[in-house]
Amino acid sequence: MSDQEPQAVFAIEKLYVKDASVEVPNAPHIFLEREAPEIDVQLATQSAPVAEDVYETTLTATVTAKIGENVMFLIEVAQSGIFRIAQIPADQLNAVLGIGCPNIVFPYLRETVSDLTTRAGFPPVILNPVNFEAMYMQQQQQQANEAGTTH
Numbered sequence: 001m002s003d004q005e006p007q008a009v010f011a012i013e014k015l016y017v018k019d020a021s022v023e024v025p026n027a028p029h030i031f032l033e034r035e036a037p038e039i040d041v042q043l044a045t046q047s048a049p050v051a052e053d054v055y056e057t058t059l060t061a062t063v064t065a066k067i068g069e070n071v072m073f074l075i076e077v078a079q080s081g082i083f084r085i086a087q088i089p090a091d092q093l094n095a096v097l098g099i100g101c102p103n104i105v106f107p108y109l110r111e112t113v114s115d116l117t118t119r120a121g122f123p124p125v126i127l128n129p130v131n132f133e134a135m136y137m138q139q140q141q142q143q144a145n146e147a148g149t150t151h
Helices: 090-119 132-149
Strands: 009-023 038-051 054-067 070-086
Touching: 009 090, 038 090, 054 090, 070 090, 090 132
Parallel strands: none
Antiparallel strands: 009 070, 038 054, 054 070
């Protein structure tokens, strides 16, 4: 008999591209532009249970490059991971899903965005590192503020 508490389980089951799209609406003329584009990156993270002790975390990046009003390219990638997570206290699970899992998925998202940009005929876009802990804390604060204003 063992009096030890059960060991926490955290395992990567699968990492994959869930969705990807590339649009170059002003081709071929946009390739003649010599001006550097303005690049906007929007990043979102989402986690949901898939089965008992199994969760999917998806990071979605939307990268838009424009020269003036002309869209050079628009790339959207949803990179996902399936994680087996068990024996983690409920009060810590959201942090694991909001910080730990996105930190694992992000390098694959960065690689996919860079690869798609290059395949579309443009110099690679390398996503800057993201502080998922700060992002998670901001989301928690925002939810707390919204909960406080609804009462």
